[in-house]
Amino acid sequence: xxxxxxQYGKVRVVTGPLYLPHxxxxxxxxxxxxxxxxxxxxxxxxxxxxxxxxxxxRTKQWAYLLPNESLDEKCPLSAFQTTLEKIEKVxxxxxxxxxxxxxxxxx
Numbered sequence: 001x002x003x004x005x006x007q008y009g010k011v012r013v014v015t016g017p018l019y020l021p022h023x024x025x026x027x028x029x030x031x032x033x034x035x036x037x038x039x040x041x042x043x044x045x046x047x048x049x050x051x052x053x054x055x056x057x058r059t060k061q062w063a064y065l066l067p068n069e070s071l072d073e074k075c076p077l078s079a080f081q082t083t084l085e086k087i088e089k090v091x092x093x094x095x096x097x098x099x100x101x102x103x104x105x106x107x
Contacts, residue, residue: 008053008060017044018065018090044068048087050095061097063087 004011019042021029034043049064063084064077088094 004051004053008058010053010055012052014048014050014052014093014095016048016091016093017042018046018048020045020090048091050084050087052096059097061095065090 019031019033021031022045023029024032031045033045035041036043046068047066049066051062051064053060061084063082063086064080065082065087066080084095084097
């Protein structure tokens, strides 16, 4: 991220948990996740990360969808890159896009 800051000046990163469905042996899709601790804290099946750099017309965004599991350290982050629309769909969060100004109003 430090390299992005040097290149673009402004860097914003939003990361959040996801509980995504998976297909089981019966062919149906289920949302299933582990809970831990005495308070039954839900363990996400995945995480999302949205990186926004720059401002105005120089704004760029990247979106990532990562499984919550051990990953090979040689696996590049780019292997998990996806569209911002996909992250918005599965998370329910709407992210400001390139059409947004720095004060978050549409052009």
